[in-house]
Amino acid sequence: MKIVLASSNKGKIEEIKNFFKDFEVIPYTEIIDKIEIEENGKTFKENAQKKAKEIYEKVKSDDIIVLSDDSGISVPILNNAPGIYSARFAGENASDKDNLNKLISLLKEKNIKKTEAFYTCAIALATKYGIFTTHGWLYGDVIDEAKGENGFGYDPMFIPKGYDKTVGELKKEEKDKFSHRTKALKLAKILIKSLKG
Numbered sequence: 001m002k003i004v005l006a007s008s009n010k011g012k013i014e015e016i017k018n019f020f021k022d023f024e025v026i027p028y029t030e031i032i033d034k035i036e037i038e039e040n041g042k043t044f045k046e047n048a049q050k051k052a053k054e055i056y057e058k059v060k061s062d063d064i065i066v067l068s069d070d071s072g073i074s075v076p077i078l079n080n081a082p083g084i085y086s087a088r089f090a091g092e093n094a095s096d097k098d099n100l101n102k103l104i105s106l107l108k109e110k111n112i113k114k115t116e117a118f119y120t121c122a123i124a125l126a127t128k129y130g131i132f133t134t135h136g137w138l139y140g141d142v143i144d145e146a147k148g149e150n151g152f153g154y155d156p157m158f159i160p161k162g163y164d165k166t167v168g169e170l171k172k173e174e175k176d177k178f179s180h181r182t183k184a185l186k187l188a189k190i191l192i193k194s195l196k197g
């Protein structure tokens with residue numbers, strides 16, 4: 001059983017490949033040309049399912065599971081922004097750094113040095129048996145500056161509950177133990193093993 005990732009995000013691909021060491025994991029672009037999938041769902045779950053379904057329909061094979069992830073950060077004091085728009089918060093072709101800087105600017109504008117935030121990850125699996133979804137969350141705070149070079153996305157401004165450092169300052173192995181994606185992937189792994197049956 002091959003796991004095909006519905007992603008071209010290098011950070012996500014590496015994280016997911018490391019997690020599924022006992023499976024063959026490849027990005028979908030090794031099988032078909034890169035396609036633009038409009039993420040117009042209202043939730044992380046809807047967007048993850050849409051990506052998985054579209055790639056699965058293009059690849060069409062009983063021997064694969066298409067795994068897609070939609071994730072982002074929500075800041076309650078900002079009406080849960082950026083939320084599902086996390087990857088394009090600073091515009092359609094924004095880089096991780098652009099998005100991070102926009103969120104930092106917003107906090108500075110409102111004179112917020114530190115406030116509650118949480119990451120959400122929805123993992124969708126498109127299979128010959130249908131589509132399945134798992135979720136993972138990570139709670140903590142965001143701060144109005146970037147610290148650390150590790151991780152990706154908003155990691156340099158996010159301090160997980162129980163820590164005094166940002167995820168950007170933590171070693172990758174440390175982050176991988178408790179991240180929102182790890183939590184969702186653990187549940188996805190159980191599903192995949194049961195589908196392999």
